[in-house]
Amino acid sequence: MADTVDSINEGRQIEVSGFNCADESIHMIEWLGLGKDYQSFLVKHVETELYNQQPGSQLLELKCTGKPELLTGALPQDGDKSKAILTRFSATFPLEATVNLGGSVWLLTIDQNYYAENLNIPSERKLTQNFNVKSSAQK
Template sequence: MDVESELYAQDKNAQVLSVDCIGEPGYETKIKRQNFGPAGILSQFSLTLPLRIRVRTSGGDVWILLVMQNYSAVDLDVPGQRKLTLNFKIVGQPKIET
């Protein structure tokens, strides 16, 4: 799970307790028009998930992290050049327990 990988990179002994999607996912697409007719081809796609993550740190503290996790795929129309990027942004982090 990408969430765990991102958190364990910061604290290898942390423990993810729960992950909840707290809103509607956001989607964005971009289409390249073909030279003929109304058809197009998908060239970019983005998905953003608003998440609430409960995590116990290696020190035993429990935090709620509010996270915007985004996946961005570009160059989907170019064979061999497709790129997928993960953006993990913590937007809030109230400590809830010690």
């Protein structure tokens, strides 16, 4: 079942669905430093990137199409290989976006990736977002 959320474009709505895709991984998604509500930050970040690349477009629908790919990196703690400290984390969300671009409606397949590094050094923590359109087709 789809819900609607407010677009960053005032007065517009976006249909969202499939965003229970990562509920079992929320404890890990929090390592990104963006909070637990991954639906909200995904919609906002995808919209922002779309509108930067295609001014005047409107995101109509965003679907999470599967579980995110989660990858971690760690270093041995205190020289003990049986203990490790988390140093980096990557989460890639598979999405489908329906976009109105100048009256034409397009379906985009997107991998929205977040890469957090230096998690063990809070003052050097860095988060990178990667917006990767894998395919596009006019509807």
